[in-house]
Amino acid sequence: MSTQTPEIQTLGIIGGTGWLGGSIAKALLAKGVLAQGHLVISNRSCSHPLAREGVQMVTDNQALVDRSELIILAVRPEHFANLNINASGKTVISLMAGITAQAISKQTSAAAVIRAMPNAAVEIEQSFTPWFCFGEVDAATKSLVQRLFESVGTAAEVMEEDHIEVLSALSGTGPAFPALLLTALASQAMLAGIPADIAQLAAKNVVVHNSQLLASRDAQETLDSLIAYRGVTAAALQSLTAGPFEQQIGKALEEGAALARKGL
Ligand SMILES: NC(=O)c1ccc[n+]([C@@H]2O[C@H](COP(=O)([O-])OP(=O)(O)OC[C@H]3O[C@@H](n4cnc5c(N)ncnc54)[C@H](OP(=O)(O)O)[C@@H]3O)[C@@H](O)[C@H]2O)c1
Incomplete structure (x- = not known):
């Protein structure tokens, strides 16, 4: 502009x-x-x-x-x-x-x-x-x-x-989705036996710091290249996306937007 x-x-x-x-x-x-x-x-x-x-x-x-x-x-x-x-x-x-x-x-x-x-x-x-x-x-x-x-x-x-109602449930939520991912990664790492402080450091590093790499990289290309590498990351990603991950995200946006349309 x-x-x-x-x-x-x-x-x-x-x-x-x-x-x-x-x-x-x-x-x-x-x-x-x-x-x-x-x-x-x-x-x-x-x-x-x-x-x-x-x-x-x-x-x-x-x-x-x-x-x-x-x-x-x-x-x-x-x-x-x-x-x-x-x-x-x-x-x-x-x-x-x-x-x-x-x-x-x-x-x-x-x-x-x-x-x-x-x-x-x-x-x-x-x-x-x-x-x-x-x-x-x-x-x-x-x-x-x-x-x-x-x-x-x-x-x-x-x-x-x-689009404002849908985006209220997306960008309007600010740190909510990253916070959810961070807490899920940390708590699952603890369940796998990682000490709490290390689990927090690892999960925070992934969500807060590694996400900064995406400021200058395309997200889909990043995923494609990680899957093509066929390593540990690919195995973890494929397990996550084999379930209804995207549908769950879609449902979350839909629920948030529905409340925004109805009024608070
Ligand atoms: N926070 C978010 O992440 C977020 C994201 C997207 C959209 N929004 C929207 O942004 C709006 C503000 O959210 P916020 O989180 O900034 O709220 P907030 O921190 O509670 O701020 C609201 C402000 O309004 C003032 N206020 C309340 N009644 C007033 C009145 N009658 N006349 C003048 N001032 C009055 C309050 O001060 P006093 O109590 O001193 O009057 C306070 O400074 C909300 O409508 C929310 O839907 C928020």
Whole structure:
């Protein structure tokens, strides 16, 4: 996407002190995407270290909306119903899982709604954030949204809202799948007689460190070459994939997406 993005005047983040909202706020300031005085954040307690960095802090969400050109909703889905904001004529970006763009548009009167689904790796600026536009969003705003989310990793526009529900159950889950693999490898190694500390070191090395090799290698080619080698790795992989491994993954995505579609 073009780097010729317009400068944003003021961005407001409702729930800007939370896990996602706070990480995005910090990254935007650190990377100079926004100047201090151009960021307004809200929460219910009105206290956060970001206030000492020149960020405007408010508890009045409508005041935040009135001061901002672009508004990010970073509250938990269960807190949305009580937000009571009028964002008429403005573009609202929602990070909330399980609340449709139409419901957000209806409740906030926003001119356009962008649904984005970052993940916990915003904290280390390595999230993948798919986003979907509902209503008229011009190219300049799209470019700005891409840049906002690139400040915490990578991002891409998707053309169907349902893809956000499926991706909620995939990239939205952040460290969940790797954590599951890590704990399964460690506990099975212990069952095979490996001491607990060694089992943890080995499993963590596979999931956290060896996965970094995939940053520059194609996953399918890596698997193909390991199977072609016909060694211990091939035997282990073939045993795992002989069972319903992919179907189980598919079922997990389906269950997660079904909950996202139903609403939280
Ligand atoms: N965490 C993830 O990995 C993840 C992944 C994908 C999507 N999401 C979505 O991202 C959203 C935020 O998640 P999170 O994990 O960042 O939640 P979080 O850490 O609980 O943050 C929520 C923030 O909202 C604030 N808040 C609550 N009610 C408010 C209100 N009425 N007005 C203003 N601020 C209010 C809270 O501060 P006070 O309590 O001080 O008010 C807090 O700073 C959720 O909707 C979730 O579905 C999260």
